[in-house]
Amino acid sequence: VELVESGGGLVQAGDSLRLSCAAAGLDVSKYAMAWFRLTSGLTRKFVASKGWTGGTTNYAESVKGRFTISRDDVLNTVYLQMNNLKPEDTAVYYCAAALEGFGSIRHDEYDYWGQGTQVTVSS
Secondary structure, eight states, rough: EEEEEOOOEEEEOOOEEEEEEEEEEEEEEEOOOOOOOOEOOEEEEEEEETTSSSEEEEOOOOTTTEEEEEEEEETTTEEEEEEEEGGGGGGEEEEHHHHOOOOOOGGGGOOOEOOOOEEEEOO
């Protein structure tokens, strides 16, 4: 199983980025998929998740209305559209998967993790 994130970069406050998480060795339609981020304080924080049925979506309060998680079952890829980025969004973003999960906000409920992609937002 491999999850490969891409799409990170250096942007200015107010800009947008779309992160991608390409999955190999698992079918994303059978997994809850989530995004977490690791800040400079080395705390892994929940960002967004989608349950395996696709019907449940959760967001951290700090990103509601700005970030959107989506899934493409044909491409076996999960996305995180990030709009109106703020300097406090600066972090390494990780994709995670949990078999038949419901989109938990707890990182310990996910089985597979990607290697992360850096997002830096300048003010």
